[in-house]
Amino acid sequence: MNSTILQTATRYLLPLLLVFSIVVMLQGHNKPGGGFIGGLIGAAGFALHGMAFGPNATRTALRADLVVVMALGLAFALVAGCLALASGQPFLTGLWVSVPFPGFGEVKVGTPLVFDIGVYFVVIGVVMTIVLSLLEENA
């Protein structure tokens, strides 16, 4: 598809969607959201880019090997679970630390967040692999 309107809109929408996806992922612990839906929103942004500029441009824009993105995500999720094992608790038990964060006061950071980040990357990797393969088939 070669549409100037879509291409121009995508230039603004992609960064917005990516920021939104991270917000959704971060708020997921207590409110609706999380790594899965965040990853989907991020992947939707890249998918839009793929439709506007073509799959090759998107591969360049992603700059990362999608297999590695999936693997990193999986590694994050596994590590998040195994940290609890290492401390002698059951797999996936949430471990929390409070970190002073300028402007926010104390921020609680825990392994569920690491897990969510892992899911985020796995979802982006998987969805983009599917979307790009389909787009390449059409081209």
Next chain:
Amino acid sequence: MNALPILPVLIPLGTACLGMLGHRSLRAQQTVSIAGAVALALAAVALVARTATGEILTMDAGGWSAPFGITFVADAFGAIMVLLAAVTGLAVVVYSVASVDLPRKRFLYYPLTHVLLAGVCGAFLTGDIFNLYVCFEILLLSSFVLLSLGSERGQLEGAIKYVTLNLISSAIFLSAAGLLYGTLGTLNMAHLSVRAAEAVAEGNGNAVTIVAMLFMVSFGIKAAVFPLFFWLPASYHTPPFAVSALFAGLLTKVGVYAIVRVFTLIFVHDTGYTHTILLWVAALTMVSGVLGAAAQTEFRRVLSFHIISQIGYMILGVALLTPLAVAGTVFYIVHHIVVKANLFLVAGVAHRIRGTSDLGRAGRVGVYASAPLVAILFMIPAMSLAGVPPLSGFWAKLILIRAALDERAYVYVAVALLVGIMTLFSMTKIWAEAFWKSPEEKEGDPPTKADRTPMGMLAPIAALAGITVAIGLAAQPVFEFSVLAAGQLLNPEVYVGAALGEAFVTPLQGGVEP
């Protein structure tokens, strides 16, 4: 806290993860893959050693105690299944190095194999019926890709049948799990066992039996029992030999495992109905599998039909539901996984030597004439499959037939014996056509030095054949372990006590942020 019940799931997942990270280097993938398979085998041995004492290991994921969280439970049956999965996985991974072609390997063949193993081990260890569904999906998704990887015409044809029927099975499984949750209000298998007994006591048994039948159909498709087996011979002969060995060894047995688990732990109240059906299914599965095999002339299709007939024996044990019969089922599965995976691996070597898998065609050279060692390595699992003493299959059949005689189920004894003879006939057919016969007129080019079977393919076959002989010669320890596993299976309160523990005393612990 003990991490052992979850390690057989984590190790293959971690291995897959590392393999994907280094997916550009084939050497790195292979090294990681073999190391991961060895680590899985070690963890499985540790698990079996712990459970051999009769102990049941549990782990509540996330620290959420049962029945609220997801519990992983390793009893003797689950542990021995994990060990078998690990051994098969290791053999197949080593075999793959020399036998699977380069494009497949580049397309994440090794990580997919390990994800499949993670799903299989997860299914054997989970104590939660919905988690069991998730593990089924993990192993199915990776098996879909492994089956269709390469996109050859025959492969895709087989994959379509395989995917369609397995998805139907998954849909039935999911509906059944939903109905079960609606009826009994829990998904923890130990808790389900308790609740099902309560429901039956309250006169609500019919609802439980209906759900039980849904599970039987769903798991029956996965286990390839009569009359739901058609997807198996349509697909198992199409992928590379290493992949079909992995599938043949493990996938249907996950279905059998699920049948054994739910029909000993949860659905044991209307045995006159459910287990009588299982009994019929067992006999028909044995007969239709072995008759199907007699009509085939392709190496792997013959073997595929024999998987089906062998599944019948395993179901027979759980249908009879006596301690000896269930021990027979466990023993049979132990024997069968090793033998079946090995036969498919040998089929790969024979194909390589003869240049064809068609038993009707002469091939370029007889296997026995050119590679007698390979022929002998085929003989061991083949004779074991047919039940020739002193190999493992003989003891497996002996225990089951003894159990059936004790129950005066003479018809089933006759069927089992007859099917054994028919299996022998099938194996001799393969032996005569593919191994013994030397073609008078050579087809194609004679084998060159490059065609010699690599050690990487022979070593796993020899190792698995060694295990078969070892089980045959030292049947007593395996039998004792099977009796232990059967004892635990037939006394659900042991499983329930281990899995639920003092859950109701202190329901929610850990997992909550401070």
